[in-house]
Amino acid sequence: MKSPSNKCRIFSSFIHNESSIRHFVSKLFNNRNDIDDILQETFLRTFEADKKNQIHEPKAYLYRVARNVATSYRSNKHSRFTEYLEELDIVLDWDKIDNCVESNLYAQQKLGIYCEAIANLSPQIRKVVLLRKVYDLPVKEIADRLDLSASTVEKHLAKGIRHCNKAIQIRLGDTAVNRHGTARDRRTP
Template identity: 40%
Template sequence: MVAKPDNNKTSSILSSVYSAFLGSESALRRYLGRFLYRQEDIDDMVQETFLRAYRATRQRDIEFPKAYLFRVAKSVAMRELGRKAHQMTDYLEEAAAEEAPQPGSLEEHLQAEQTIQLYCNAIAELPPQCRRVFLMRKYQALSHKEIARELNISVGAVEKQVTLGIRRCMTYMEKQEAAADSSLPPAHQEHSHD
């Protein structure tokens, strides 16, 4: 719960943003739950949404406070997802570096980085619920039961989403690799398949 700001500049605009927030807090939590799955993250993003909306009232009039809150919430969620994607990319790069038995050529290193980037792009393209389940399973290494309990869905639904995520990621990567191969000159294509 966010405490009502107490200062002399509290205006009817701020009151309308605060009122809109109070009336929409549970809806904001559900909305942010579409992007984020950890309750702590959702709590933080709800707080951040209110603070950003509050700061904005000091700079301009907010004509539709409820709609503005949801727009801010989406922006906050997208920023958080971007931050988490960067963390995942860093993690995957570190894991790949640790697993590499010996330093390869520059071409191999570049190809590995491109594969990691493709994988991250494939995950980003998954539908929100599928992406959430997939990351909980693959990135956080949670069991199907733990994911089901956390998201309040069946274990079967978790299994279905993980399978869907794997299939879609593989399809995405195959399409991207095929598109990259088809854009190579013919001589290079023959060499790349040796």
């Protein structure tokens, strides 16, 4: 068993060099908690090693242990992150996520084209299409608001929707239009 002065020698060497070891480790890690963990592990390993064999150069030994602990800590942290990503791969179906993202982008493209096409309509037809498609008003109410006949509203609506769907077909080239005047995707997932 070592004399108490040897144990104190390791402790005092650690206390005396703690700030410089902290600075050394902070070059490898930014997170204060990681640095604290590494310093604690450095002291414990050095203290345990001194119990087995007397350490003649505690300062040099502390730095060497700090470097080894930091390397091991980084490797373990990277390994834990890799394991997390592997678990995430099992849980998440990346193909479905990719398809979802692609579908959202496609829908945004279609909406953008539809808006541009509406903007290019004559003012009267644009009002009819917006009141029906955006505000979901019935044809009769649109006719009353715009002081038009129901037949004229229906003709304006049909003309506006045809124009918008044609714009989508021309720009995207891979859609079919159903009888309700909305474009549906013909692509296979």
